Amino acid sequence: MNKISRRTMLAGTAGLFVAPRLSRAQAVKPRLTVISQWSAGSDGAAITALGKKFEEKGGIWQHSPVPGFTTEMMNKLRAQIIAGDPPACSQLKGPEIAAWSKIAPTVNLDDLVAAAGYEKVVAPDLAKLHKPGGKWISLPLQIYATNMLFLSKRAMDKAKADKLPVTWADFNALAEKMKAGGVTYPIANGGTRPDDGQKFEASFAGMSPTAYRAGIMNLDETALKGPEIKAAFEQTRKLANWMDPNTGAQPYATHLKSFVDGDMGMLIMGGWAQGVLLNAGFKLDDFIITPGPSDNSKPVFLLNADAFIFWQRSEPDLQAGQKLMAQLVMDPAIQTMYSQITGSIPVRTDVDLSGAGWSDGQRTTAAALKNAVGNNQAVLSLAHNMAHENGLTAAMIDVITDYVKNKTVTPDQAITRLAEAVEGAR
């Protein structure tokens, strides 16, 4: 750890922040201070439910949701860390976990994880992200695939389509059929940066998960210049041409009605879209969920997982709270509850999804995950900050979102710019 961090920690602890006093006599009541960005919607509901479970077990739950997106949450986290008062637990994910673990001390969860046998039921790629430096310091909570394919029933009818697309060739054919059948925009898309990123990564990983892993995840130069990535950009251009040009910077949720009505055909989106569609008043039989296109006909899973990281605190009640929270997060019943609220799938591979609280979409997703892990086709999502730290991700997404919005950029130009972005962000 560098000098400033240590000095900061010492200064902060010696500072005026009053730790709650516990009388020695009473047993320590677990308490947890939590920072997350989940202040609203199904995410907010899920973490609130988790909090209730925490309190049922006798703990004091102190959750501070930070309104805004991840940046605001990270600002708050950073401010607290600089102040020497990190929360006992905070939301964090992907390679950021490794980066942030270098600026403030974290809790070693190895014992708790071993006691719960958690490592056995977590996909290895995922586990690695949460144990930078070899020790568990954070726990993944839920998994989404970012490349699920949602098909509008009415649009399928218009296209007189009866088969679900499996490869990108199938997909393109279906899009053409939809267009011919009167579907104005075969693809419903928002204009946000992650959205554009998802189109590209779904194309690239769907065409060649090996090239995606080499190029995007490992930044191998050959893969970043090869024929697969060029084909991916060309496919992304096709997708961009099938989208509504008037979307602007709006989120995909503005197109839900058109999607359900059949004026827009397909949605390439993470599994969370199911919850959004239902909450907006649409029904499960308005749409079909299937894994995103994959050219070798075996599902490719672009992983996005939320997690909690535990920061070192000296207060015994916070330490007890962290222990309780860790146990809850690893508990299959809690993961079931959480995922059923948000529409994700649990991290644990041993959870049975055949029950009533689960949707077909979630079952499909879980099956796809299992399949993909088995075939080494489970890769980390770039658009959702799982493949790299935020700085590098944002630099790459700059190129991708510019490519999607600006039709004059050619795939070759995009490839060059992507390479420059990777170089520049190092």
Place this chain on the structure above:
Amino acid sequence: MTDAVAAAARPGRPATSGVIRRLPEYLIIWVPLLLSAGHLVSFALWTIWISFTPSTLVPVSGWVGLRNYTAVMATRNWKIAFDNLLLFGSAFVLLSLLTGLALAILIDQRIRGENVLRSIFLYPLAVSFVVTGTVWSWLLNPGIGIQKLVNDLGWTSFRFDWLVNGDMAIWTIVIAAVWQSSGFAMALFLAGLRSVDADLVKAAQIDGAGPIRMYRRVILPTLWPITVTVVVIQLQFAISTFDLVRALTNGGPGIATQLPALVVYDLMFQRGVLGRGAAAAVMMLLILLAVLLPYAAWRYLQRRRATHA
């Protein structure tokens, strides 16, 4: 009171007791001013220091020379942001100035309902930038906003899709920003118009000057100092405008409407590269200085000319 004056006027009085007597006065003058000046200078220096360190998520010490600066300047983001600032800055300042002046002149025509009108043009200042950006993002969206409205009214070939057009999107920000802050320019100009020397106006009328010549010869020159103030304040707004752009275009479509304030926030807080973000912030300040220094120099020369006259 007179004792104090007499006491202070007595020759040979030691200075210290005078100082002690005037301590509360010194405190209330100096403490706030020093706090203000102190925090400004120290924050600016701190940011400059950080721009030379390898700071990423949190500030760390170290020295990387100019690497952060060259890295930021090499990105397409920064080049686009810089160009956009020049375009947006000049267009916005000019348009809000002209709009404010036009509105002030209109209202000054002694029309009825001046109070209502003034409130209508001033209220956007009361609205937060986030709300302004969001509402204008709806209004300017071709699919749901003005274009759709006009199309539905019958004029189906009408196009107003600047918001989603990479080349024109920056002008949507100009529109929203002009809407938000022309009212302030209008208020200042109205104040100026009302303070025009009545004698000058009467003299010009006697000379037979029509309304246009009146404006050119008498009124507009009086407004010159106000114009300068408006330009300065609008410039500050133009350079630091951040919430508005984030809500309206978020730098898009793609990265077409990137602006330095956005890039700084992005680098510092979103991408977790504080050193680079600080470098971008320092460059932003330099751009500001490039505009302010000539103005300060001009004012200084003016003052010298006035004192030497």
Place this chain on the structure above:
Amino acid sequence: MREQTFAPGRMLIYLVVTLVAAAWLAPLVVVALNSLRTNQEIAQTSMIGWPDQWAWRNYLDAWSGFCVAETCAGIRPYMLNSALVTIPATILSTLLGAVAGYAVSLWRFPGDRWIYGIVTLGIFLPQQMRLLPWTIVLRDIGLINTLTGLVMIHTIQGLSFTTLFCRNYYIAIPPELIRAARIDGAGFYRIFWRIVLPLSPPILIVTVIWQFTHIWNEFLYGVTFTTGQQQPVTAALIALATAVADIPQQGVQSAAVIIAALPTLLVYLLGGRYFVRGLTAGAVK
């Protein structure tokens, strides 16, 4: 200029003014209309439209119903927090700015021009350059996550604007007035109290309006330096907005926006005439 109410020239002026005023009002009208449409209706049709049914309930939900994570108390508590920060900070920065402006323009002291220059240059320092340093300062004096800390930040930062406004106003006061009073033996405070302050209401109103609006609508510091239940109303609005990623709530969101904007709108409505008057009296230099 003779007033001819129905001359074609004046009709043109009225027409132009009406069109421009309509353009200026459009955004407010859109939000107001949206605040009276149900969330479902907006999600199912479009962002701009006339209400199908009048959803007055949105206002109730916005005020005391909608949920930010665990707490479902609407924006009422957040409005209170905003008030607790904005009112003291506005009053303090205005008063201190008036004193500073007076000191720099009328009382004069060695170095006054320099320090005035630095203080007013401060309006150009971008907020991104202040966030982390304030974090460190607040940490060192132990005021992080307190409303007091926020008040302090806004007061000190506000001094740049308030000193600028007040100084430019006080410059118009004839210095002979001050000199005469000093010769008569009046001190710093007495002159301020007896001479300067009574002349100040126009510029004080301008300053209060400006500060109130800026502090009330501020988001960045409000979110970073407070926690949970202390957050200002701008934070609650963003919480509603980000729910767009989940269920579209634009009806309640628009109602919340209107409620949150009421204080500043009222300030401009009531203070608008003084705004112009305050700037007139000083003829900003």
